[in-house]
Every structure is written in structure tokens, then in C-alpha cells.
Amino acid sequence: MKFISAWIMSILGIVVLGTIVDLLVAKSRLKNFIRSVFATVSVLIIITPLPSIVKNGFDVSFSDLVGEIQIDSDFVGFAERQKVMVLEKAITEAFEQEGISGLSVKVNAEFDNGNLIVKRIVIDLSNSVINDKLANINKYEFIRERVKQFTGNPEVEIEING
Amino acid sequence: MRIKIFAVLIVAVAIIFPADFYEAESQSIKRGNDGELTTNIEEIADELDLTALEEFLAGLTEQQKAFLGGLDAKNFIKKIIAGDAIDFKMIVDFIFSMLGANAKTFIPLMMALIAVAIAFNVINSMKGKFASDSVESIVRFACMGITLIMLITQVYFVINAAIGMLNTLKAQTDVIFPILLTLMTAIGAGASVSIYRPAVVVFASGMINLITTIAIPMFLISIVFTAVGSLSSGIKLKEMSSFFSTISKWVLNTSFFLFTAFLSIQGITASIYDGISIRTTKFALSKYVPVIGGYLSEGFNLIMAGSVLIKNSLGLTAILILLFTILPYVIQIALLSLTLRLTSAITEPLGSTEISGVISGFGKNINLLTAMIIGIGFLYFMFILLIIATGNLSI
Numbered sequence: 001m002k003f004i005s006a007w008i009m010s011i012l013g014i015v016v017l018g019t020i021v022d023l024l025v026a027k028s029r030l031k032n033f034i035r036s037v038f039a040t041v042s043v044l045i046i047i048t049p050l051p052s053i054v055k056n057g058f059d060v061s062f063s064d065l066v067g068e069i070q071i072d073s074d075f076v077g078f079a080e081r082q083k084v085m086v087l088e089k090a091i092t093e094a095f096e097q098e099g100i101s102g103l104s105v106k107v108n109a110e111f112d113n114g115n116l117i118v119k120r121i122v123i124d125l126s127n128s129v130i131n132d133k134l135a136n137i138n139k140y141e142f143i144r145e146r147v148k149q150f151t152g153n154p155e156v157e158i159e160i161n162g
Numbered sequence: 163m164r165i166k167i168f169a170v171l172i173v174a175v176a177i178i179f180p181a182d183f184y185e186a187e188s189q190s191i192k193r194g195n196d197g198e199l200t201t202n203i204e205e206i207a208d209e210l211d212l213t214a215l216e217e218f219l220a221g222l223t224e225q226q227k228a229f230l231g232g233l234d235a236k237n238f239i240k241k242i243i244a245g246d247a248i249d250f251k252m253i254v255d256f257i258f259s260m261l262g263a264n265a266k267t268f269i270p271l272m273m274a275l276i277a278v279a280i281a282f283n284v285i286n287s288m289k290g291k292f293a294s295d296s297v298e299s300i301v302r303f304a305c306m307g308i309t310l311i312m313l314i315t316q317v318y319f320v321i322n323a324a325i326g327m328l329n330t331l332k333a334q335t336d337v338i339f340p341i342l343l344t345l346m347t348a349i350g351a352g353a354s355v356s357i358y359r360p361a362v363v364v365f366a367s368g369m370i371n372l373i374t375t376i377a378i379p380m381f382l383i384s385i386v387f388t389a390v391g392s393l394s395s396g397i398k399l400k401e402m403s404s405f406f407s408t409i410s411k412w413v414l415n416t417s418f419f420l421f422t423a424f425l426s427i428q429g430i431t432a433s434i435y436d437g438i439s440i441r442t443t444k445f446a447l448s449k450y451v452p453v454i455g456g457y458l459s460e461g462f463n464l465i466m467a468g469s470v471l472i473k474n475s476l477g478l479t480a481i482l483i484l485l486f487t488i489l490p491y492v493i494q495i496a497l498l499s500l501t502l503r504l505t506s507a508i509t510e511p512l513g514s515t516e517i518s519g520v521i522s523g524f525g526k527n528i529n530l531l532t533a534m535i536i537g538i539g540f541l542y543f544m545f546i547l548l549i550i551a552t553g554n555l556s557i
Contacts, residue, residue: 008383016393019395035396069343075345076347078209079206079349079469080348090458093457
């Protein structure tokens, strides 16, 4: 910008000077000669930046272009936790329908591009109440089987406490 | 042609996606999830970090704050979701108050320019009786000099205001887009985020820098050449002025067109990709996960609906802020251009064709500045519109 200002000021200067000289000099051949001298000098000043532009190119630096937009990872974590809570609630409610109420479900999951990948599920049975119909079954095997079904992932790690 | 392409793109985006979104939203509400959705929106709004946006809003003028009804960002977003945020009467009042204030500012300029033209005409009419040709030349030089000083001073203020507006727009971009992209990440629009993230940097730094470092200096050079050329009868610089004005227009048109074209094509493609991949996941969840699949799908839908609603209302807030950021400058420059053209029309019958010509030249040139502001505002609007459209397909 400084270079442009200096360039403009020099053009302005030579034109104003030329006009003032033109006003002061009486009509004669000399006046025409002075006019053409000032016109030539003006053209020279106008084309002054051209050789350096041709030689060095036109450099426009976007210094802060490398900046990065930061994503709020706390909020993304909150949204992911909400999805995990939905899954925990869904498993709890599904077990209630099956006849086991009051169990606590904790899901350990990872997210890949917004897709929930369940890694580990911890089920606490310490406060649970099991329906009489399920009295004669192996509750641990039953829960493991059901959780694998619910998550659609036979590889999921399941821990049952209580 | 380009305007037609832009118009078609905007109409396509605005019609197809929001329609789909509102349909999805209404369906979600019809399913009886209204209460849960409201609670979810409250939770998301409380969890979202809007500190930077609040600080930005605190720096606005009282008149601009009135647009938000004196509310903070969080409450204004909730108000938009409730559907009663935009007061069109207030926008119309704002436009008229701006018109009135600027008209008052430009009337003295118009009077001064007319006075100079009259003075020049009076002295010119004395030629041959009391004044010689040389005196006429000196008077012409002096009158033209005074006219140019007045015009350049006014243009200088307008350019400074435009640069200030561009900096405000950059600050606004730095504040709004990280929140929007965070919300998009939360709803799982990963492909769109990966496209918009670098695009925001290109917009905030590249496009705005392009205007401040190339287009505005070229515009300034063009204005100065118009002025200098009209000062001297010996040295003609009209074509030089036209050359720089053309460069400025080319730089603006090409960069705006390329940016908008890439952004819209890639943005729309990524948005559709995200929508389809999220829908596929939900379909797989509800069909292949026994017992809890349907529950999970609905639950995830509810969480995403909350984030999408907040994203869209934040987008609308950004468009409103954009409106009252650029509108005063557009009105100011448009009024200045009109004032100069009116002054030129008034001074022409006085016989001072040179003064009238230079005033008219400034009036025409200054339209380029309006084009720059409207152009960058349009890019911002388009960007926000694309972000508003993204993720709606997934619900």
C-alpha cells in the first residue's frame, strides 16, 4: 500500500506541477513543448512500477490464511455423551421389558465420524429386581446374550457386577 | 448470466433443503416428542459456548442491538426457534432512519459542489469583459481543485468505513462459523465440516484480504486517475482510470464466482452425502438392531433435531447480524452515488460540463465499492445458507 501511495502521489505531483506551469506560461511554442515534456514525464512515472512487476511478479501475501477454525470438542463430547445416554436408557428399558428392573448400565463407546461404536458395557445388578419367570436361568449368560443382541455387536466386551 | 446461476443455486438450496428440514422437524414434533425436544434444545443451548458471540454482540451499537430485542445470543436463538424473532417493522424503520441520517450528511456536500459550479459559471461568463483566458484557466483549476478535494475527502471516508465494515464481517465470521461447524460435527455432518472448515478460512482471510489488498487499492487508483485526469487539460488519464477499474471488477467477479461455485457444488454434494450416510446408519439401527433399534433411532433423531434447530437459528441470527452490519454502508454509498449523480445533473445546465463530468465520474466509480460490499455480503449469506441447509436431510 505504501508503494501504491507513493506512486499515486508522484503522478498527482507531476500533473499538478504540469498544470501550474501550463497556467503560468503564455501561449507559445514553448508552452506546447513544456506540455509534451510533462506528458512524457507523467507516462514515465505511470510505467515506473511495470519493470519490477514483470521481474518480481505481483506478490499479495495472505499472512493469516493459515489460521484454523477450532471445533469446540467439549460440546461435541456432550453431544456424544447424549447418544451414549440414549443407548444406556434403551438397554435399561429393554431389560425392564424382559423382566430385570433396577439395573445400572454404563456404556463405554467411541465415535467415528458421528457413528457410535460400543467398546465395553458395564452392568451393575446390585440394585436390580429379577422377575420370577427368570428365576431358573443363568442371569449372567442371559444378560450377556441380550446385550450382544441389543447392540448388534457380538464382539462387545461386557462386564457384569453384583 | 452469473447472477442467474447464483439465483438458481440460492433458490434450489433455500427451497429444497429447508422444506425437507421443516417437514422433518414437524414430523419429529408430531411424534409426540415436543416436550423432550424443548428440553433437549434447552440443554444444548446451555452447553454451547457462546461467549465469543456474546462479546461480539456487546460491541454492537444500540440501534443494532435493538434488532435482537435486547436479548443475549442464547435467548435470541431460543426466540427464533419459537418462531417470533424477526420484526420486519424494525428493519424497515432501520432502513428509513439510515436513509434520513445519510441524506442529512450529504446535503451540505451537494450544496458546496453546486456553489463551486455556480462560481465557476459566473466567472466564466465574465470572460472577455473583465477576465482573460489565463484567468479563466486559473479559476477552472481552482474550482476543479476544490471540487476534487471535497469529492476525494468524501470517498476517503467511505472507503475507510467500508474497510471497517469488512473487518467487522471478518470478526463476525471468526465468531459465528466455529459454533456452526461445532454443531455440524455434533450432528455427524463430517464431510460437510471438512469442506467448510478450510472454506471459512479462505472466506475470512482470502476473500476479505483480496478486497482490502487488491480491489480497494485498484478502486482508489481508478478514482485518483479520474481526479488527476480531470485536473489537467494536457494530461489525459481517463483510460488509465478505466483500466484499473476494470482490473478491480475482474478480480472481484472472478474470485466471487469461483468461490461461490466451488462452495455451492462441494457444499451441496457433501451435505447430501452426510444426509444419506446418517439416514443409512439410522435405517441400519432400526432394522438390524433388535428390540432397541427403533428406540435408539428415535432417540438419536431427537438429539440431532435439537442441534439442527439451534444450528439453523444461529444461522438466521448470523444473517440478521450481517444485514444490520452491511446495510448502513450500502445505504451510505448508494446515497452518496445518487447525491453525486443528482449534483452532476444540477450542475450540467450551469455550463460547467467539466465539473459536472468529474462529479458524475465519481458517482459511477463509487458504485464499484457498493458492488464489493454487496458481493462479500452475498458470499457470507450464501455460506450461511449452505450451512443452514446441511444436516437437515439427516432428520
